Amino acid sequence: MLQFSSAALALEYAGLWPHNPGLAQILEQLGHHVRRHFRKSVMLTCIQRTLGTQLTAYGRGSKQIDPRSALHQADPGAWLADTADRSARWALLQQRASPHLFWLAADIAPWLYTPEETRQILAFLRGFDPVNALPVIPAAGSRTVWLHAAGSRGPHFHIQYHGPLRPLPAAGHRLA
Numbered sequence: 001m002l003q004f005s006s007a008a009l010a011l012e013y014a015g016l017w018p019h020n021p022g023l024a025q026i027l028e029q030l031g032h033h034v035r036r037h038f039r040k041s042v043m044l045t046c047i048q049r050t051l052g053t054q055l056t057a058y059g060r061g062s063k064q065i066d067p068r069s070a071l072h073q074a075d076p077g078a079w080l081a082d083t084a085d086r087s088a089r090w091a092l093l094q095q096r097a098s099p100h101l102f103w104l105a106a107d108i109a110p111w112l113y114t115p116e117e118t119r120q121i122l123a124f125l126r127g128f129d130p131v132n133a134l135p136v137i138p139a140a141g142s143r144t145v146w147l148h149a150a151g152s153r154g155p156h157f158h159i160q161y162h163g164p165l166r167p168l169p170a171a172g173h174r175l176a
């Protein structure tokens with residue numbers, strides 16, 4: 001089951017479906033699994049982020065942003081249509097700008113879970129790496145999930161995805 005840290009975030013989640021249905025489906029699946037196996041919820045804390053928020057709350061965080069570059073590259077649609085050299089372009093985009101600017105990421109709260117549950121959630125989400133077109137986050141060793149703290153915010157699961165609809169985690173990565 002999915003919960004939202006604010007009413008505005010629930011509206012953002014509705015907006016996520018047309019922008020990135022694959023990510024919305026992954027969040028839904030995670031919510032079902034966490035409910036079924038841990039009897040707990042998944043609490044969304046952040047989805048879309050404007051450049052202003054990004055600079056205010058995260059400017060001193062792990063990702064240094066060049067605003068002009070981010071704005072210049074703010075339409076990844078053309079990149080997606082161009083199948084040539086896509087990975088290099090994604091890598092450049094991720095290096096320069098948060099995927100939250102482009103409906104490619106969502107954050108969930110970590111404080112609901114035990115260490116073992118946390119380990120299983122990370123494994124579940126890493127199961128989507130083989131079908132995720134986004135580049136690997138070096139600090140996470142995953143294309144899909146990073147448990148970290150950034151800027152003025154506390155620790156959270158950062159979940160990012162661009163890929164096929166109805167994805168299933170790779171065998172061996174499902175929740176036990």
Ligand SMILES: [Zn+2]
Pocket residue numbers: 100105106107157158159
């Ligand atoms: Zn994030």
